[in-house]
Amino acid sequence: MEMHLPPEGGYDELFDADNxxxxxxxxxxxxxxxxxxxxxxxxxxxxxxxxxxxxxxFNVYGESQxxxxxxxxxxxxxIIPATEWHILQAGLRQRVTALNRFLFDVYHxxxxxxxxxxxxxxxxxxxxxxxxMQGLHLPRNLYIHITGIDLVRNNDGDYYVLEDNLRCxxxxxxxxxxRKMMMRLFPELFTRCAVAPVEQYPAMLRETxxxxxxxxxxxxxxxxxxxxxxxxxxxxxxxxxxxxxLVEGADLYVHNNEVYxxxxxxxxxxxxxxxxxxxxxxxxxxxxxxxxxGVPGLFAAxxxxxxxxxxxxxTGVADDKSIYPYVPDxxxxxxxxxxxxxxxxxxxxxxxxxxxYVLDNLSDLVVKETQGAGGYGMLIGPRASREEIExxxxxxxxRPDNYIAQPTLSLxxxxxxxxxxxxxxHIDLRxxxxxxxxxxxxxxGLTRVALRKHSLVxxxxxxxxxxxxxxxxxxxx
Amino acid sequence: xxxxxxxxxFWMARYLERAESIARLLDVSLTAALMETNSDRExxxxxxxxxxxxxxxxxELYEDMTAQNLIDFLLLNDQHGGSVFSCIRSxxxxxxxxxxxxxxxxxxSINSSWLDMKAIRQRGVSESSVSRFFDWVKERSHxxxxxxxxxxxxNDAFRFLRLGTFIERADNTARILDAHYxxxxxxxxxxxxxxxxxxxxxxxxxxxxxxxxxxxxxxxxSENVAELLILNPDVPRSxxxxxxxxxxxLAHIEGDAGRxxxxxATSLSANLRYGDRQYIADRGLHEYLTDFLARINQIADQIQxxxxxxx
Numbered sequence: 001m002e003m004h005l006p007p008e009g010g011y012d013e014l015f016d017a018d019n020x021x022x023x024x025x026x027x028x029x030x031x032x033x034x035x036x037x038x039x040x041x042x043x044x045x046x047x048x049x050x051x052x053x054x055x056x057x058f059n060v061y062g063e064s065q066x067x068x069x070x071x072x073x074x075x076x077x078x079i080i081p082a083t084e085w086h087i088l089q090a091g092l093r094q095r096v097t098a099l100n101r102f103l104f105d106v107y108h109x110x111x112x113x114x115x116x117x118x119x120x121x122x123x124x125x126x127x128x129x130x131x132x133m134q135g136l137h138l139p140r141n142l143y144i145h146i147t148g149i150d151l152v153r154n155n156d157g158d159y160y161v162l163e164d165n166l167r168c169x170x171x172x173x174x175x176x177x178x179r180k181m182m183m184r185l186f187p188e189l190f191t192r193c194a195v196a197p198v199e200q201y202p203a204m205l206r207e208t209x210x211x212x213x214x215x216x217x218x219x220x221x222x223x224x225x226x227x228x229x230x231x232x233x234x235x236x237x238x239x240x241x242x243x244x245x246l247v248e249g250a251d252l253y254v255h256n257n258e259v260y261x262x263x264x265x266x267x268x269x270x271x272x273x274x275x276x277x278x279x280x281x282x283x284x285x286x287x288x289x290x291x292x293x294g295v296p297g298l299f300a301a302x303x304x305x306x307x308x309x310x311x312x313x314x315t316g317v318a319d320d321k322s323i324y325p326y327v328p329d330x331x332x333x334x335x336x337x338x339x340x341x342x343x344x345x346x347x348x349x350x351x352x353x354x355x356x357y358v359l360d361n362l363s364d365l366v367v368k369e370t371q372g373a374g375g376y377g378m379l380i381g382p383r384a385s386r387e388e389i390e391x392x393x394x395x396x397x398x399r400p401d402n403y404i405a406q407p408t409l410s411l412x413x414x415x416x417x418x419x420x421x422x423x424x425x426h427i428d429l430r431x432x433x434x435x436x437x438x439x440x441x442x443x444x445g446l447t448r449v450a451l452r453k454h455s456l457v458x459x460x461x462x463x464x465x466x467x468x469x470x471x472x473x474x475x476x477x
Numbered sequence: 478x479x480x481x482x483x484x485x486x487f488w489m490a491r492y493l494e495r496a497e498s499i500a501r502l503l504d505v506s507l508t509a510a511l512m513e514t515n516s517d518r519e520x521x522x523x524x525x526x527x528x529x530x531x532x533x534x535x536x537e538l539y540e541d542m543t544a545q546n547l548i549d550f551l552l553l554n555d556q557h558g559g560s561v562f563s564c565i566r567s568x569x570x571x572x573x574x575x576x577x578x579x580x581x582x583x584x585x586s587i588n589s590s591w592l593d594m595k596a597i598r599q600r601g602v603s604e605s606s607v608s609r610f611f612d613w614v615k616e617r618s619h620x621x622x623x624x625x626x627x628x629x630x631x632n633d634a635f636r637f638l639r640l641g642t643f644i645e646r647a648d649n650t651a652r653i654l655d656a657h658y659x660x661x662x663x664x665x666x667x668x669x670x671x672x673x674x675x676x677x678x679x680x681x682x683x684x685x686x687x688x689x690x691x692x693x694x695x696x697x698x699s700e701n702v703a704e705l706l707i708l709n710p711d712v713p714r715s716x717x718x719x720x721x722x723x724x725x726x727l728a729h730i731e732g733d734a735g736r737x738x739x740x741x742a743t744s745l746s747a748n749l750r751y752g753d754r755q756y757i758a759d760r761g762l763h764e765y766l767t768d769f770l771a772r773i774n775q776i777a778d779q780i781q782x783x784x785x786x787x788x
Contacts, residue, residue, distance in 0.1 A: 052592060053592070227573050235577075240578075244577075246482075246576070250481070262480045262481070264732065264785075265633075265731045
C-alpha cells in the first residue's frame with residue numbers, strides 16, 4: 001500500500017527526521033507495505049462490522065437523542081518502546097501523587113497557598129472548588145482513584161502533559177476494545193511483536209475501588225447517567241467486566257444516611273460508587289435541584305462517611321486549566337522532586353501582562369476556556385479565521401480569568417489509514433492511572449487520532465478516531 | 478439484582494418471544510389462507526390481528542385486507558407495538574438498558590438482530606420472500622436462546638429473562654390455539670381435508686408437528702391438538718411445559734418478595750399438571766383458554782408488582 005511521508009519539521013512516530021524507519025516500527029512498516037491493498041480494505045470492513053455488532057458506539061450531544069455513532073477505529077497501531085514507557089510511567093505516578101496531595105491540601109490545611117505558590121483566589125474562587133469538602137476525611141486520603149492524563153509529543157520529540165482529567169475520564173473501554181479487535185484481525189502481528197497486555201485493566205479497577213474503602217468486601221456499583229449518555233457503552237462495559245451492578249440514580253436511595261439499591265430481594269447496602277456523573281448532578285438536595293440523574297441525600301451520606309465516591313467530590317479544582325500551570329510547583333512542593341513530565345508553557349489571561357501578550361499573539365496561540373472540555377470552546381490561532389480570532393478577542397477581554405493560552409504544539413503524527421492511502425495524522429495519548437493501596441496503570445492507554453488532514457483536534461465528538469496503543473516489551477519489533 | 482434490571486430482562490425476553498410468535502402466527506395464517514375460498518381467505522388473514530388485538534390499528538393504516546398489507550403491518554410497521562420490527566426494537570432497547578447484566582454474546586445476538594431488522598425494513602418483504610423472513614426470525618430467536626442458555630450465569634438475571642420467555646410463550650400458545658379453534662368451527666367449508674391442512678399448519682408454526690405425529694399417529698383432530706398444546710409436558714410450547722418452567726423459575730428466585738406470584742404460578746401449573754381432556758372438554762376449549770389467559774396475565778402482573786416495583 002502506498003505510504004505518504006510526513007511533512008518536514010514535525011515529529012512522526014514511524015519515520016525519523018531523515019525519513020528512516022524507527023526500529024520499533026519496522027515490523028508494522030514491512031507488513032503495511034507488503035500487504036495487499038484488498039486485504040487491508042477487507043480487514044477494515046470486518047472491523048467496522050464487528051464494532052457495529054458489539055455496539056461500541058457513542059452518542060453525540062446536540063444530535064437527536066439516542067443517535068448512536070461508531071467511533072472510528074484505525075487499524076495501524078501506535079507503538080511506544082519500553083524505555084519511553086518507563087519514563088512516562090514514572091512521570092505519571094509522580095504527577096498523580098502530587099495532584100492527590102494537592103487536593104488533600106486544599107480541602108484541609110492549605111499549605112501550598114500559605115506558602116504562596118498558588119494564589120488563594122485561584123482555588124477558593126474556582127467554581128470547581130467544593131466548600132463542603134473542607135475538612136472531610138476520606139479513606140486513605142484518596143481523592144482521585146481514576147485519572148486520565150492527556151499527553152502529546154511535540155516537534156522536539158518530548159512528551160508534554162496537555163491536561164489532567166480528574167473527574168470522570170472516559171475512553172478506557174475503547175482502549176480495551178481496540179486491543180481485542182487488533183488481536184482478532186491480525187493475530188500474526190502479535191506473535192511477531194511482544195506487546196504488553198492491557199486486558200487486566202478491569203481487575204485493577206476493581207481492586208482500586210475495593211481499596212477505596214476500609215470496609216471488607218464492599219458492595220461496589222457503577223453509577224451512570226443512563227443510556228443516552230455519550231459514554232454509556234463504557235459504563236455498562238466496565239460494570240460487566242468487573243462483575244458489579246450498573247445503576248442509575250433511580251435505583252439508589254438514601255435511608256438514615258446510608259445508600260441502598262433497590263433489588264428484587266429487597267434493599268441492598270452500597271459501599272462504593274464509581275460514579276460517571278458530574279458533581280453537580282449527584283444529589284439534587286445538595287447541588288442542582290433540577291437534576292433527575294442523582295440520588296437525593298447522597299451527599300449527606302457521603303459526608304457521614306458511609307459511602308465512598310470515586311472520584312471524590314470537588315476534584316475538578318485540580319484539573320482546571322487555570323490550576324494546570326501550577327502542577328510542576330506542586331510536584332516540587334509536596335514531593336521535593338523535579339517533574340519528570342513537562343507542562344506546556346501557559347499564559348494566564350487573568351494576569352495583565354500575560355493577557356497583553358496573548359492578545360498581541362492570538363494568531364499564533366491556542367486559547368482554551370479554563371472550564372472547557374471535549375474540544376469545545378477552543379481557538380487554534382494558526383488555523384482560525386480572522387472573525388473567529390476577533391470573536392475570541394472580545395470574549396477574552398470580557399472575562400480574562402476564563403481563558404489560558406498556550407503555544408501551538410504540533411502533535412506528533414502516526415501513519416493512519418485514510419482515503420488517499422496511508423498518511424500521517426496527528427495523535428495524542430491518554431494513559432489511565434489507578435490509585436488505591438498503590439498506583440497502578442496498564443501499559444499504554446488510549447491513542448486518539450485526528451482523522452482530518454492537518455487537524456489537531458482528536459476528540460471523538462469532533463471527528464477523532466482511536467488506535468490500539470502498543471507498549472513493546474522489547475525495544476524493537 | 479436490581480429491580481429495574483429484572484424488569485428490563487423480563488421484557489427483553491418477552492419482546493423477542495413475541496417477535497417470534499408474530500412471525501409464527503402470520504406464517505400459519507398465510508399458509509392456511511392458501512386453501513380457502515375468497516370469503517374464508519379474509520377470515521384466515523385477519524386471524525393474527527384478532528389474536529394480537531390490532532385489527533382496529535390495522536384498518537387505521539390500511540384500506541384493504543391483503544397479504545402484502547398484512548406483511549407490512551405485522552412485520553415491518555413502526556407505528557404500533559405489535560410488529561416484529563417494534564418488538565425487536567423494544568427488545569434491543571431493554572437489552573441496552575441491562576448491558577451490564579448480560580454477556581457480550583447475548584447482547585451481540587440481539588444487537589445484530591436489530592441491525593439486520595433495520596436493513597430488512599429498508600428493503601421490504603414481499604409475499605414471495607416472506608417465508609425467508611420467517612426463517613430469519615426463528616433463527617435469530619434460536620440464536621438468542623442459545624446464547625443466553627450457553628453463556629449466562631444461572632442467577633436471578635437468567636431467571637427473570639427466562640420468566641419473560643415462558644410467560645409470553647404460554648400467552649401466545651393459548652391465543653393461537655383459541656383463535657384457530659374458533660376459526661375451524663366457524664368457517665363454511667368444514668370438510669376434513671381443510672381441517673387437516675389448518676391444524677397441520679398450526680402445528681408446523683408451533684414447531685410441534687413432529688411431536689404430534691410421533692405421539693398420536695392418528696388422524697388430525699382438534700381435540701388431539703388441544704391436548705398436545707395444553708397438557709403435554711414434553712412439548713416445549715405447551716401450556717403445561719411453560720407453566721412448569723414458570724413455577725420452577727419463580728421458586729428459585731432469591732428472597733421472599735414474590736410469594737404472591739409463586740402461589741399463583743404454582744396453582745396454575747398444578748391445574749395443568751393434573752388436568753385432562755375431559756376436564757377441558759367439559760368446560761369448553763374456548764372458555765378454558767379464556768380463563769387461562771386471564772390467569773397468566775395475573776401472574777405477569779404479580780411478578781412485576783412483587784419484583785419490579787410496578788403496581
